[in-house]
Amino acid sequence: MAERGFLLASLLLFCCLAGTCYGIVLFSSLPRTLVVTASPSQGQVLVGGEDKITVTWGVNQSLPAGTDSAYKTIKVKFCYAPISQVDRTWRKTVDNIGKDKTCQFQIVAKPYDASNKTVQSFELTVERDVPSATYFVRAYAYNSENVEVGYGQTTDAHKTTNLFEVQSITGRHVSLDIAAVCFSAFSVVSLLGFFVAEKRRAKRSQ
């Protein structure tokens, strides 16, 4: 059993290293070794700038020891759910992690200590300008060369469960609304003013 585990671990390590030899890490090659949870429940809406999100992560204890020996940093990110990727090529999921656009917003990056087996957690107030969309949370584990070597996520492999929404600010302000209306009215009224002045000038010169 221990030999099989060791073989599996070294095979995985080899695959990861082989991938990184060419500089390309494929998501499909990453082992799902982290257990990640997030505080929002399925379908909950978080308001940007106000609501908090708590994320926890840790290595799956049922995996053989030594799986996480290479992990140096953990980065936890907001990732778009498929429904928010429809007809939006700038959020596309591709296997090559370097080109993947699924996870664009980082929640936290923390160093990882393999000897410390406790589950880490972090609480964050959702930024105001995280776009309004449906998300899940994913954590990537990086080795000392800053290459992805493992991951975990709050949803299943098909990204259908445990999805939550974020609502960003609109960016609009009352002062902007008023300014826009005033300047627009000014443009139109000044045009009428010019017409009137023009007519009067032509009449006077006759």
Place this chain on the structure above:
Amino acid sequence: MEEETQPRKFALPVDSEHKSTEFRIFSVAAPHMRAFHLSWISFLACFVSSFAAPPLLPIIRDNLNLTSTDIGNAGIASVSGAVFARVAMGSACDMFGPRLASASLILLTAPAVFFTSIVSSPTSFLLVRFFTGFSLATFVSTQFWMSSMFSAPVVGSANGFSGGWGNLGGGATQLIMPIVFALIRDIGAVKFTAWRIAFFIPALFQTLSAFAVLILGQDMPDGNFYGLQKSGEKAKDKFSWVFYYGITNYRGWILALTYGYCFGVELTIDNIIAEYFYDRFNLKLHTAGLIAASFGLANLFSRPAGGFISDAMAKRFGMRGRLWALWVTQMIGGVLCLLLGRVSSLSASIVVMVAFSLFVQAACGLTFGVVPFVSRRSLGVVSGMTGGGGNVGAVLTQLIFFRGSRYSKETGITLMGVMIICCTLPLCLIYFPQWGGMFCGPSTKTHATEEEYYMSEWKSNEKEKGFHLPSLKFAENSVSERGRKEDSATRPSDEASPAHV
């Protein structure tokens, strides 16, 4: 020549219509060069506003939750409004003069740019881009104004410089808007607010340029339409006839079609090229934006070069030279477009794209070396039709080749090049009895004169009242379109009409 109510002194040499016969680009002398500077600046402001959204789309699409389809539709909307606005603007120029017509349009579309700051949905985004795009009709008033202020030997250059320098707003905005946005964001605004504030810049620029046109500008060398109409120097024309003589001139329709495949293609490229470089060569967004900007910025010299070449060809070969130069230039542009979709390395793509921009924009300048001569009475309507045709070309090419996923962008670009080549061929059909066409020389019949051509736009009862006199003066001045080789002794020359008042 005959005197007006009082003798006028102009800073530049003028012809019998008081149009300037020289184009001095660094002068601001009223009324001619001042009109030039006012027209290109106000037109530039409209281009900056109309294409202010594309460079900020990465922010806007997240703020408004836009899809690729929403963005594509908004892009098509931004150029489709001007199709009819340009024809309407042409008629408005004929009726009210370019100064009032353009300033009115600019001030009436400025609210759309201000309201861009407060949109909150894909629909409202599409609507503001649609209405902002109407301002592109100022192109017509620009060309009309230049054709009213500058004489035949320099009208191509004047049109080319004013059109080109205005068009470069489409490139300048790709640089200006990201800088303004970054400044505002660094001052402390959240990015979803910063882009909204940024839109006040093009909006204010547009409003101020309209004020400048109204305060400092003048429709014609002798004054404004309104004043001239009141004093009787300029007759108020009947819209129905102006429109009729414009739309029944087949040359206007041919130029409308071919303009769609130089200017229309230019607008399409403005909308898609940044994305093309970003996706195909995996460039950073601001690098792709820089390349996109260079396409539009080439207008600084390429479109004026087209106008200048048109005038140079006319000096030697007359109107036939103008037509040949236009056809050859636009054909080469089509071939380069075809090539652009086929090359697969980044450096080759950039080289081909720059060459493509030079030829396609020069073709735009060359087109408006021909347009002023198609009609005198209905100059505005013909300019409007041609300009509108340009936008139709933009709508068509985006709809056929760049919407949805039927063609990859590179295939779309290649097919667009093929369409350019096909749709440029009708230029061969343009024929002026007094000057000839591409393949036929001028007619040797006695009535094939400039006077006859331009007088055919007036009815006899109008001629009795003397409404046709400006056209007559233009006809005399346009004899230069025969070219230098013409031996005027062997061709019927214009007889000075004894009816000059």
